[in-house]
Amino acid sequence: MASASKGARPVAPRGAASVGALALLLASAVTHADPAADTAAPFTIRDQNPLLAGFGLPVAMPSRAPDRFAAGMVIFWGSTALAQEQGNEEILVDAETREARLTLQGPISDRLGWQVQLPYRYTGGGTLDGFIDSWHDIFGLSEGVRPLLAHDQTNIVYSRSGVRRPDISASATGLGDIQAALGYSLYASADSAVMAWLSVDLPTGDEDKLTGNGATDVSLVLSAQHRLNERWSAFGQVSGTWLGESDLLPIDQDSVAWSAMAGVSVRAWRGLSLKAQLDAHTAIYDSELDILNEAVVLTVGGDYRFASGWRLDLGVSEDLAVEHSPDVVFVLGLKRSW
Template structure:
């Protein structure tokens, strides 16, 4: 479902940009400082989401107290095999991630993420199948799998390492972070973060890894042209504890991650944005779904005069079958 959907979004974006040129936005200075922030996303791969690979972190500390809720609704249908490995993932994932953040001093801030995660059969398969039929897109493994059922199985060297046949949900691994603002100016910002993921989830329910992870992240943004345009990026390294999902001899101890994107204030409170997130493999495996992942998220946000910001986007696996087929993203954020 990739090309037609992304093309539709890009055409819509172009139309909005033309509108922007003819209609000056309201309170552009205020909106430019608050709209167009990156999507708060991370790889929703049900076999990797329990690790502490960081989601998007702020490049500028909030001036007071801020909060938000991000929702992710994804679908995966893949069958892969290579050598003595075989993997089946037919599942839908839903995650709600509450975020609270504030300042301790002028340059030191904190951030707390409280996620709740579901992995099961879901209801997206019919919609995705209809989309594929309409645009003549290949179904991949979907045509060979039953609709709205869950089946996650992994076999290595003749041993069944993972076998999930029923839906599960629960509190996922909580993440707590401290940030130090290295640079802050009207058109740019740079903040370093120390992020710790706590093992509050359950590896058997795919809501956690069963171990604590620690990440170091550098997040920045800059407006190179004018206040309408913003480029942003992030680089991170995560040290993984010994998890319980797959055998410890197969898990790597370090995962690298990065993000780069751009946003434009198109019209009044509307910003259009696109970003690419990537990370290295967390497991030693020849299967694509356990390998390096590259995910594109496109969409936008709208900043209301009340200060609430609404994010809408969709994520697609640029590295095909290295992450979920599609993830719909919805976020609401506010600062006080």
Template sequence: MNRLSYGTIAALFISSLAAASPFPTRDQNPLLAGYGLPMPMSSRLATVTEWQWSADLNWASTALVQNEGAESLLVDAESRELRLTFGRPLNDRWTVQLQLPYRHTGAGNLDNLIDSWHDFFDLPEGERPHLPRDQFRIAYERDGDLLIDRTASGQGLGDISADMGYQWIANDTTSVAAWASLELPTGDADELMGSGALDASLVMAAEHRFGDRWSAFGQLAVSFLGDGDLLPAQQRSIAWSGLAGVSVAAWRGLEFKLQFDGHSVVFDDTHLDYIGDAFILTVGGAWKFRNCWQVDFGISEDIVVEASPDIVFVIGIGRR
């Protein structure tokens, strides 16, 4: 094999030093999917005026029963969200992007796999063994009134998000970007595809590199929620969210990542964990190519048990 061939392989499989990027995921709770809690945003914006895009899949499963005082909640559901993101720099400081989510919420076929996963790692299973396999129902009762009762699977376009980013800091080791995001009520709230309201978020994303291998990244956001159609009497108008993570370059373009996500409550006056605060751990990695293509792969677990889906599989591909 000649030097040119070796050089071609190196160009394909050895990534250059680049900013660590968070996993393309957020809380996949089907009761919160339509609300404007932002996805992770890039801290280092592209400077070349060409289109950037990504396709990210979050496949989640939840099985729980919660009762507290006058409230009761049953969630036995799978959700799959495919999110297409298209972005383009306006100049070396500003960029715009559009996020198009397509969601399915209903019955699924992950129960056997998740039972095996929990058994292997000796993780708590909660009510999962007592619920019918691969069935769908979301029911929420309060003070004797059944406020949510869904038994039919649904799918469709979610709430589209239009985002604008500003590169505040960008040097060899540190990057910080500010984002403003507007989530439009394009999803059907009755099908749990959207909230039925206009939501806005302000986001600060940052990353810092420690040498050639280690990086840390984080994000803090505040979301201003419009008057949605799901549990309107309990909905808050402001929610906070954030993430923090680390990544290490392991071999050529392969990196391993660990990420913590959390958010404040969206619904007031409840003692149920599943519609309260959430704290989520995602582990996995990414394969980075020298030409800016990247493949992400990860698994999310609910650190605060039954405050978010039991497990989420995260897969993403794109020019980031």
């Protein structure tokens, strides 16, 4: 198999260092969010790596206890094309992924809240390859192995010492792992909020379809937000996830993964806010392959709050740690409280 990562490898932050840096950024952010306006609204992002998306790493959780029932839907549309080889490991990932994640949340008391997420995932061929090739051409960006791969096809193969698993060449779709969470507000004021969450990822997905990891994962999450002034807000999150054992890959798996998020938003005009957000997690597998290692993802975009109460999110994610996560992921979200 041709290798896109053999020899000189992209310089990227290691997982522990990445999470540590973001944790420090979180600590500086926990010091301004108006409960009514909820100005700090992170993107609901998680790593869309086809081989890791089934694990229960948490998305951005609320930092205030919800005072009303709320429902939202976020859609991730991503593309990954890479070939990597290190030692006795080889991997080829050429696929498009789409995930629709329904989120329901509500209050239990003044300080307690609940949240349930129901994801539906698709992994297979798609339509983004031509657009991404044109984008790379316009800006003179490296295309990696994309020119060597057929457009809009599905091919996911991992090999270790001659053992190939998974070996996927057809599209698959289905319900992912349902996540249920309980949260407790540790601190809340007009300007700042901190909330702790216990999240459980239930094995309702199918690891053969890459919609789950076939195990139960449990996360402890600390989420915070702070309004810096009338226009600027900061938000962040740190979490630890205890991972159930998965049979997806013939390779040793870590039992704990750490993740962190930090970002800022600025109110640009009326209901329009612009946002930039960093998300990172440590490695889940004991592997030298970049795509199975730590990831650092940057998402930029914004949200618009309509007078009717609906909030629309639009964003695009890029892999800052090159080839550690999908090349590009488009994010579209819609949410409202009642």
